[in-house]
Amino acid sequence: MKVYGVVMAGGSGTRFWPLSRQHRPKQLLNLTGKDAMINEAVTRLKPVCKDGIFIVSSKSQRECLLEVLDKEFPKDHILLEPAARNTAACIGYAAIEIVKRCGDGVLAVIPSDSYIKNTEAFLSALTLAVKTAEEKDAIVTVGIKPTFPATGYGYIRYEDVPSPVKPVRQFVEKPDLARAEEYLKSGEFVWNSGMFIWKASLILQKLEKYLPELYQELLRIGEAVGTEREEDVISSVYPEMPSISVDYGVLEKTDGIYVVPADLGWSDVGSLDMLGAVRRADENDNVTVGETYPVDTHHTIIYTGGKPVCTVGVDDLIIVDTPDVLLVCSKERAQDVKKIVEELRAKGKEELL
Amino acid sequence: MKVYGVVMAGGSGTRFWPLSRQHRPKQLLNLTGKDAMINEAVTRLKPVCKDGIFIVSSKSQRECLLEVLDKEFPKDHILLEPAARNTAACIGYAAIEIVKRCGDGVLAVIPSDSYIKNTEAFLSALTLAVKTAEEKDAIVTVGIKPTFPATGYGYIRYEDVPSPVKPVRQFVEKPDLARAEEYLKSGEFVWNSGMFIWKASLILQKLEKYLPELYQELLRIGEAVGTEREEDVISSVYPEMPSISVDYGVLEKTDGIYVVPADLGWSDVGSLDMLGAVRRADENDNVTVGETYPVDTHHTIIYTGGKPVCTVGVDDLIIVDTPDVLLVCSKERAQDVKKIVEELRAKGKEELL
Numbered sequence: 001m002k003v004y005g006v007v008m009a010g011g012s013g014t015r016f017w018p019l020s021r022q023h024r025p026k027q028l029l030n031l032t033g034k035d036a037m038i039n040e041a042v043t044r045l046k047p048v049c050k051d052g053i054f055i056v057s058s059k060s061q062r063e064c065l066l067e068v069l070d071k072e073f074p075k076d077h078i079l080l081e082p083a084a085r086n087t088a089a090c091i092g093y094a095a096i097e098i099v100k101r102c103g104d105g106v107l108a109v110i111p112s113d114s115y116i117k118n119t120e121a122f123l124s125a126l127t128l129a130v131k132t133a134e135e136k137d138a139i140v141t142v143g144i145k146p147t148f149p150a151t152g153y154g155y156i157r158y159e160d161v162p163s164p165v166k167p168v169r170q171f172v173e174k175p176d177l178a179r180a181e182e183y184l185k186s187g188e189f190v191w192n193s194g195m196f197i198w199k200a201s202l203i204l205q206k207l208e209k210y211l212p213e214l215y216q217e218l219l220r221i222g223e224a225v226g227t228e229r230e231e232d233v234i235s236s237v238y239p240e241m242p243s244i245s246v247d248y249g250v251l252e253k254t255d256g257i258y259v260v261p262a263d264l265g266w267s268d269v270g271s272l273d274m275l276g277a278v279r280r281a282d283e284n285d286n287v288t289v290g291e292t293y294p295v296d297t298h299h300t301i302i303y304t305g306g307k308p309v310c311t312v313g314v315d316d317l318i319i320v321d322t323p324d325v326l327l328v329c330s331k332e333r334a335q336d337v338k339k340i341v342e343e344l345r346a347k348g349k350e351e352l353l
Numbered sequence: 354m355k356v357y358g359v360v361m362a363g364g365s366g367t368r369f370w371p372l373s374r375q376h377r378p379k380q381l382l383n384l385t386g387k388d389a390m391i392n393e394a395v396t397r398l399k400p401v402c403k404d405g406i407f408i409v410s411s412k413s414q415r416e417c418l419l420e421v422l423d424k425e426f427p428k429d430h431i432l433l434e435p436a437a438r439n440t441a442a443c444i445g446y447a448a449i450e451i452v453k454r455c456g457d458g459v460l461a462v463i464p465s466d467s468y469i470k471n472t473e474a475f476l477s478a479l480t481l482a483v484k485t486a487e488e489k490d491a492i493v494t495v496g497i498k499p500t501f502p503a504t505g506y507g508y509i510r511y512e513d514v515p516s517p518v519k520p521v522r523q524f525v526e527k528p529d530l531a532r533a534e535e536y537l538k539s540g541e542f543v544w545n546s547g548m549f550i551w552k553a554s555l556i557l558q559k560l561e562k563y564l565p566e567l568y569q570e571l572l573r574i575g576e577a578v579g580t581e582r583e584e585d586v587i588s589s590v591y592p593e594m595p596s597i598s599v600d601y602g603v604l605e606k607t608d609g610i611y612v613v614p615a616d617l618g619w620s621d622v623g624s625l626d627m628l629g630a631v632r633r634a635d636e637n638d639n640v641t642v643g644e645t646y647p648v649d650t651h652h653t654i655i656y657t658g659g660k661p662v663c664t665v666g667v668d669d670l671i672i673v674d675t676p677d678v679l680l681v682c683s684k685e686r687a688q689d690v691k692k693i694v695e696e697l698r699a700k701g702k703e704e705l706l
Contacts, residue, residue, distance in 0.1 A: 018663075293693055295693055295696065296686070307676075307678055308677075308678050308679070308697075308702070308705065309678075310679065310680045310682075311680075312681075312682040312689050312690060312693055313683035313685070313686030313689060314681055314682070314683050319679075319681055321679050323660075324661075325663065326657070326662045326663065326672075326674050326679065327663045327664075328664045328667055328670065328672055328681060329663075329664065329667070332666070333665045333666030336648070336649070336665050336666060339648050339665065340665060343646055343648065344646065349661070352661065
């Protein structure tokens with residue numbers, strides 16, 4: 001059976017501001033110093049998704065996406081959403097496009113903005129997940145073996161059968177610290193990575209069952225695929241689709257899901273403090289990008305887009321200097337960068353967002 | 354008798370970097386938001402020093418000085434040192450120039466880079482000091498009534514006679530905290546402001562007695578004043594002069610000095626954390642200059658030369674953003690900004706100094 005990659009790249013979070021902006025979301029940034037996250041995601045899928053890789057992004061990011069994306073990436077494999085409608089719509093859109101254009105196949109659907117350090121482990125897990133998805137006609141996810149009691153991730157509880165592929169017992173929301181510690185200790189939980197591997201036909205079948213309204217809209221798109229009407233239909237249909245996550249809309253309601261627990265050196269790079277997860281720290285646990293002069297500085301992240309940044313006697317800070325705005329944030333308050341974004345929006349400083 | 358002001362403006366400290374630079378020292382900065390310190394110093398002297406004000410600065414700062422200085426300031430009242438030779442040489446140079454050009458008079462010699470909030474109190478103290486210097490032919494200083502046990506200033510101990518003009522008993526070096534607390538408690542000490550009021554003839558007489566070598570060089574300058582040779586003579590003589598402070602070279606060795614204790618709202622603005630002394634703080638004790646967005650930020654100084662600075666969850670920081678370099682410094686480490694300057698110099702980054 002054919003195997004396709006689907007990279008979900010429509011997100012536009014504010015937690016990575018001011019590195020990310022409205023039209024340059026996190027997945028278009030080069031956080032590792034090697035390549036933009038989106039290109040790394042595509043490259044990572046290639047050995048397994050031999051029949052093609054699709055990107056689902058948003059119309060508003062088109063220009064910036066084309067600028068960042070590897071020039072060899074086929075333009076007709078870029079699917080642009082005219083409006084953000086969460087992951088159920090995104091995955092359904094990719095599934096209907098691929099089914100209509102290429103016929104059925106296994107889709108490895110992955111977020112574009114996660115970091116994976118251990119590529120070999122990822123490819124092993126993905127290969128196993130694809131095999132399982134095809135043979136069992138099941139939904140398969142790659143789960144991240146937890147390394148600390150994270151409270152910022154969803155968890156998946158599995159049945160610990162003697163096989164590298166485990167039946168999923170339950171999807172669990174972000175826990176509090178006490179619960180997260182229990183989960184870590186039990187050895188029966190993995191982090192939900194947001195990577196799902198299933199046949200396009202199964203995706204559509206599940207959407208028909210659990211999100212029939214959304215499915216009807218997808219059928220309208222399906223009829224237009226490859227015709228001159230396609231863009232118009234998508235533009236008119238998409239904003240009408242229900243906005244719901246595939247986790248909440250489908251996965252939590254259905255049985256027969258499998259998970260492949262894996263040790264990927266994974267991070268969702270969900271906020272600026274996690275730059276520490278994708279870059280090597282110096283002997284004082286500072287992670288610096290650009291020209292920096294840290295004196296008596298510890299556990300600090302410094303990212304400068306151009307000019308030198310000097311620090312004296314500071315600890316646990318995040319400093320991000322960009323050409324048009326500077327952010328200085330306590331590391332433990334990285335999640336609250338969105339407060340600044342809200343304040344700037346309220347004050348009409350759209351040009352900085 | 355005539356009364357002249359002498360503003361000493363040759364300093365080039367590094368503790369105010371990156372606001373101050375090699376060719377733009379602190380006294381040329383507008384720290385208060387009203388005017389450059391040098392212009393404020395000149396304006397402050399005017400009501401008392403009715404016969405003219407002179408500025409002693411350095412040749413290397415000439416261009417920047419002329420740019421900043423009030424356009425009405427007479428160019429021939431700018432005395433430029435070809436080399437920095439500390440305050441004894443600086444004051445001697447001003448004295449010989451004034452004596453030769455205008456005859457004897459009382460000179461009010463003041464640093465250009467101190468901040469004085471209470472102008473009225475300053476003018477009262479200065480008037481009294483000038484009167485005393487003339488009548489007693491004495492060295493008179495204005496002393497700052499201490500408001501906290503400062504360890505960063507020199508002190509002057511005086512005899513607490515029932516008069517606003519007190520005989521000086523002793524000049525005291527910067528004390529440790531225990532001693533500073535004693536001084537504050539005793540009520541017999543004031544901070545040494547570096548302001549000295551004495552006749553030009555007395556200055557030269559004291560230099561002849563205590564620093565005869567320096568005095569001989571001054572005589573050579575004196576012979577050239579007003580001639581075509583003047584600049585050449587100064588260029589050749591100045592670098593040969595002993596480099597010594599007037600405090601150490603003269604004041605600590607002589608008797609008959611008087612001090613006028615005064616409550617001036619004074620600060621030497623000796624390091625970046627003292628920006629808090631010259632600017633009004635907001636309700637969270639933040640002092641901000643430029644476009645800033647402080648969220649959950651306290652006791653922090655933010656100075657931006659252009660772009661917006663956003664902060665989240667930080668306390669007790671100094672953030673100075675200039676077009677070519679950014680400094681983020683713990684407030685209590687403000688004195689160590691010079692470490693950065695040294696490091697940049699060692700790394701050949703002269704353009705940033």
